[in-house]
Structure formats: C-alpha cells, structure tokens
Amino acid sequence: MGLSSIKKKHENLIGLGDGIKGIVNNRNFCYMNAFMQCLAPIEPLRDYYLTQVYAQFKEMSTKRHSFDFVNSLYMFYKGMYRLKDPIIDLINLKDAVTKKFHPIQQHDSHEFMIYLLSSLQEEETPQDSYFNGSNERQSLQTIIDQYYSAHPSIIDKVFTGIQKTIVICGKCTQKSITYNPFMTLSLEFDASLEKSMMRFLSDDQLSSSEQYRCDKCKKPSKAKIQTELSKLPDVLTFHLKRFTYPIPKKIKGKCKYPPHLNMAEFCPEASEIDDSLKYELFGVTVHLGSLEMGHYIAYTKRFDSWYLFNDEHHHKVTESEALNQEVYLLFYRRMNQSV
Ligand SMILES: [Zn+2]
Numbered sequence: 001m002g003l004s005s006i007k008k009k010h011e012n013l014i015g016l017g018d019g020i021k022g023i024v025n026n027r028n029f030c031y032m033n034a035f036m037q038c039l040a041p042i043e044p045l046r047d048y049y050l051t052q053v054y055a056q057f058k059e060m061s062t063k064r065h066s067f068d069f070v071n072s073l074y075m076f077y078k079g080m081y082r083l084k085d086p087i088i089d090l091i092n093l094k095d096a097v098t099k100k101f102h103p104i105q106q107h108d109s110h111e112f113m114i115y116l117l118s119s120l121q122e123e124e125t126p127q128d129s130y131f132n133g134s135n136e137r138q139s140l141q142t143i144i145d146q147y148y149s150a151h152p153s154i155i156d157k158v159f160t161g162i163q164k165t166i167v168i169c170g171k172c173t174q175k176s177i178t179y180n181p182f183m184t185l186s187l188e189f190d191a192s193l194e195k196s197m198m199r200f201l202s203d204d205q206l207s208s209s210e211q212y213r214c215d216k217c218k219k220p221s222k223a224k225i226q227t228e229l230s231k232l233p234d235v236l237t238f239h240l241k242r243f244t245y246p247i248p249k250k251i252k253g254k255c256k257y258p259p260h261l262n263m264a265e266f267c268p269e270a271s272e273i274d275d276s277l278k279y280e281l282f283g284v285t286v287h288l289g290s291l292e293m294g295h296y297i298a299y300t301k302r303f304d305s306w307y308l309f310n311d312e313h314h315h316k317v318t319e320s321e322a323l324n325q326e327v328y329l330l331f332y333r334r335m336n337q338s339v
Helices: 002-008 030-039 043-050 053-058 068-081 091-097 109-123 140-150 154-159 193-202 268-273
Strands: 161-168 175-182 185-188 224-231 235-241 260-262 278-289 294-302 305-310 313-317 327-334
Touching: 030 091, 030 109, 030 278, 030 294, 030 305, 030 327, 043 053, 043 068, 043 154, 068 091, 068 109, 091 109, 109 154, 109 327, 140 154, 140 161, 140 175, 140 224, 140 268, 154 235, 185 193, 193 224, 193 235, 224 268
Parallel strands: 185 235
Antiparallel strands: 161 175, 161 224, 235 327, 260 278, 278 294, 278 327, 294 305, 305 313
16 A cells, blocks of 8 residues: 555655754753654654655544644655755644644653654554454464554554563463564663673563463463563564653663664574564664753764764764763664565
C-alpha cells in the first residue's frame, strides 16, 4: 500500500538536499533536536512523509480531528531536505508536543522519542485496530502478520518489533506466553551493549509480589519472567538506563557499542522470521553534564561519514569519535533492508 504509492509519487523525491543541517534551539530543545537528527537519515520515513502518502490515514485515524504530529514530521523532512535554509526551526513539532513537553523545562530525550513515535503511530492507526498476542494456539508468523495488518503505520513498519514474554508459575512451572510489540529496548547500563543485551535476555526476573495466579494450578506465587525477541524492526533502538529512580542520579561512564551488530546470537527465534539480523549503527545520542545541568548532542552517519550535531552547529567527525561517546540512545538499521 504505502510503498507502491511512494514509487508512483517518486518525482516528489527528486532534487532533495543532503539533509545535513542544524536545528534552532531557542530554549531547552536539545533533547528534541538530538533525537530528530537521528530520524533525519531514515530514508523510508523521509520518503513517506515527503510524498504525503499518509493522507489516506486521515479518514480512518483514531484521532480524526488532529493530524498535528504527522504534519510536523512532513514539515521537518521538508525543512531538512527541500528548503535552502542552513538551519531549521521545528515550530510545528514544538507546538504539537507543548502539552506534554513544556518549553521552559529540560526533558529526557528517550521520553520524547517514545512520546513522538507513539503519537505518530496513533494518528496513523485505524480506529478499530485490534491485536491479541496471547493466543497460544497461533503460530508466531500468524501473530506477526496480525499485528502488522492491524498496525499499518510507517512507524510500526520501521520501528516496531515483537517480543515474547514467558511467565513461569512459581508453584507448578506452567508457562504462559504473550507476544507484545516494542519500539525501543531499555537496557540496564553495563560495560558494553553486548553485556546489557545479555542481562536483558538472560535475567529471569521475578514478579514483585506473590500476586501471580496461574491458569493451571490456580495458586498464587512469585512468577519467573523471561523475555525473548521474536521479530526485530528495521530500525533497532537501544536506550541505556543512565538515569536512576526513585533517587535521581546519572550513571556516568562508557558503554562500548559496535559499528556493526549481529543480533542472530541474541535472538534465535527472530533468526527464523527475519531475513537479516545484521545491523549497522547510524545514530547516537549523548547526554553531557549532570542531571540538573545537562545537554544533548547527536552523532549521525550520513553517506558513509559521521557528523556531530549540536543544535544549530554541525561538523564532520572521525568514526572513532562517534564510537567513543558516553551514549544514551543508539540507533541501528538493518543491512540489506527491504523497506
Ligand atoms: Zn501453576
């Protein structure tokens, strides 16, 4: 649906600029700018919004009277790739998020990312869309097909993967399986991305109380919870939990992350579903300073070179600079991707 209309309207994509520009920060918008610089090079998103094929969703959207987020993405890509100005201002986007992200305050870039992607997804998802990931009689492929046909948004197509949660009864070890969509993987901070991933996938977490009641033995127990990744998205994003709660603190220090990542070793089930589980790093956001006085910047890869984006300013950097930061968010794209 979306892709054929993109091809038809291909003339709209001729003569685009390189999209290497600064973004105005007239208040505390670095959290927004750093994330948007990581969205800028995602071509399927750029082409989708620039060709305005999303107009089809207006009729069936859950939010019939507002298309503010989708429109602000169109304005963003237009500013980045079509206009001549060397620096753009995200006026529409700031307006769209103002209810949740007050312009005077500092905000968390990961929270912003989730809010923006969920709002776009909501505007582009049909009103009656339905998904049940806990029907254990269905095959994984059927569950995946059902999710994506009920959620046809470009956001789901690019960012959403499917994870499997296995809950094991503490009394009789009966397993119950549920599949759920995910848009980002939030990992405990560790010395390397690999170690953080291993912790995410191998730690058996216990439910916090003895409230779990299994279907088979009907007895309350402390259940064991395991997570597996069953289908990976084309753009895989990682969030390192540097900010701790309830006592607010920032974990400083480096977590090593590779320029290329083979996810096959982490997710055997997804290896059978996805054609390729090889990923390439193309975006990194960094939080500088402390919790109280912080600043976000982004490194993104454009045409085989890395650039540093710091609000209005940008310049080319070496790959080793981009790979040696105290990262907060990481953006990987599937190699040989088909979208
Ligand atoms: Zn049980």
